[in-house]
Amino acid sequence: MPLNHLPACSCSDCHQNEISRAEKELHLKLSENSRRDFLKKAGRLGLGLGIGGGLIAGPTAASAMDEEDAVLRLHEMQRSKAVQNNKASILTILHTADIHSQLLTHDEFFIENGKEVYKKRGGFAVLKTMINSLRNQNPANTLVIDGGDCFQGGGVAALTEGRAIVPLMNNIGYDIMLPGNWEVVYGKEMMMKDMFGYNGVKVCANMFHDTKDAQHEDLIFPPYYIKYIAGIKIGFIGYNDPLTPKRQSPAYSNGIRFAFPEENIQRYIRLLKEYEKCDMVFLLTHMGLAQQIGLSNKPETMGADYILGADTHERVRKPIEGKYARVTEPGAFGSFIAKLDIVVEKGVVKDRSYQLLDVDPYKYKEDAEMKLLVTKAREPYKKELDKVIGKTKTPLLRYYVMETPMDNFITDAIMWKFKPDIALSNGFRFCPPLVPDAKKGYAEITKDYLWSMLPVDSEAKKGIITGRQLWDWMEKELHNAFAKDPAKRFGGWVVRFNGMQVNFTIDRELGKRVNWIKVNGLAVDFNKEYSFVACEREGDPDTTICRVEGVDEPTRLGYTLHRVIEEYLAKHSPIAPKMEDRCTATDAPHNLLTQLMGYGYEFR
The missing domain is CATH 3.60.21.10 (Metallo-dependent phosphatases)
Incomplete structure (x- = not known):
């Protein structure tokens, strides 16, 4: 006897049926013959060219309006005779x-x-x-x-x-x-x-x-x-x-x-x-x-x-x-x-x-x-999420492309806990800022905010790489952020780190961006081995950590990043992370806010 499913059932069978229905509905209007004929005629075009320039430079938009003009234009549109007389509509x-x-x-x-x-x-x-x-x-x-x-x-x-x-x-x-x-x-x-x-x-x-x-x-x-x-x-x-x-x-x-x-x-x-x-x-x-x-x-x-x-x-x-x-x-x-x-x-x-x-x-x-719905959604977890785990005296911020106070804090905690040569964290973009109260002089860091900083509580993992591997990996990471062909960019912003400093030039080709790397204040030695700690990525080979491939002695450390952060705050709160020139470029400010230059665009 077949099972009777509720209208709101969320089992995989019902979802597969929903997907199948969606696909059928999608093509219902086209007869099979006309659809085949159309797709044969449509074909595919070859790949187009990417935009040149490490920061994607381009012309100012010819028809772009500033914000005041946009408001005035909208008012004019709404007051136009055609709209007022219902001869025109606004979408x-x-x-x-x-x-x-x-x-x-x-x-x-x-x-x-x-x-x-x-x-x-x-x-x-x-x-x-x-x-x-x-x-x-x-x-x-x-x-x-x-x-x-x-x-x-x-x-x-x-x-x-x-x-x-x-x-x-x-x-x-x-x-x-x-x-x-x-x-x-x-x-x-x-x-x-x-x-x-x-x-x-x-x-x-x-x-x-x-x-x-x-x-x-x-x-x-x-x-x-x-x-x-x-x-x-x-x-x-x-x-x-x-x-x-x-x-x-x-x-x-x-x-x-x-x-x-x-x-x-x-x-x-x-x-x-x-x-x-x-x-x-x-x-x-x-x-x-x-x-x-x-x-x-x-x-x-x-x-x-x-x-x-x-x-x-x-x-x-x-x-x-x-x-x-x-x-x-x-x-x-x-x-x-x-x-x-x-x-x-x-x-x-x-x-x-x-x-x-x-x-x-x-x-x-x-x-x-909506306020009630949000309250109900948070209610089962409210006590845990609202728990204060530390304080910060400076804003926690993640908008900068190359280095951020928030990720300096995270890599500081990793460095403190495991004492590797280098601590790494991904160049995430998510998580809004956390700003100290002007009167109190600090902001409270809650478990909820920790989930915003690190929505996946990954396990920390340690490995050994050579200076040559470190240099080549950094070149790849910079290419992910600044490739001249936009289609080759992926990930977040530049990877974050403690224990090393990097200087590079954005507007160069893959393999030629890095000018120098220092580890613990000394120029990187291509033949020397360095220890580093980052987060485990589910599905990566055991010898890959934070997109660093061919790692020796990969070791899971038995600590999640949330636990590391909480222990660090218990010892060091209130914290005051800031920009420290850990990552700098010869052709961009340390507080760079976008990959895109030109086209009349600025982040603000």
């Missing part, structure tokens, strides 16, 4: 990404008049109020979209494998969702349960089931979505970072095959434009700003209007003009919403306006329903 797209499970209002970092400034921003209850307010301004023609990395990055998310975050996103009412590189952190099955728990449409055209029987068409999610809105037909195609299995623990992506967008992006754009007759095509991507601009300059994206990007937490305040598409990215942690308004008259785009808006708790009150 509004609200875009968030990289929320990283930051449930509560938190400290946020800004650059104003060349100075660092901190403000309170974000929080799910504030985010919901703001989205509702913006949606109510244009209720019939507003879409709310998230670009991924949502259910990883905080304590509640980690302790529930993302499940507690899904109802919160559903309560906001997102229309379209894209998986990000960290959506795989709990494994393929949990990713599918979490993603298919969303009420909104899921899209991703480059994540496939990696099984012996899988064919090229076995996508995990529908590749695109079509919507009639504001008098036009628009299409969305989704792309996650194809290098996800390399940039984090390989085991997370078991059972998933990733493809580069160039493999099918032109096929889907042409399908939407030529067969489905879409008036506009949006690419919803989670690949990083430099990579997305690189993609926008490739002929494969011809026919796309916008790349709504994510991953590097960049704050694009003006759409960046690529050769074939405009590129945006909406910051991170629920601190910002990107708002794109497009005037449509008789099916034709007449005008457009774009703003990056702060999720400001002083402007928008907390939504009572």
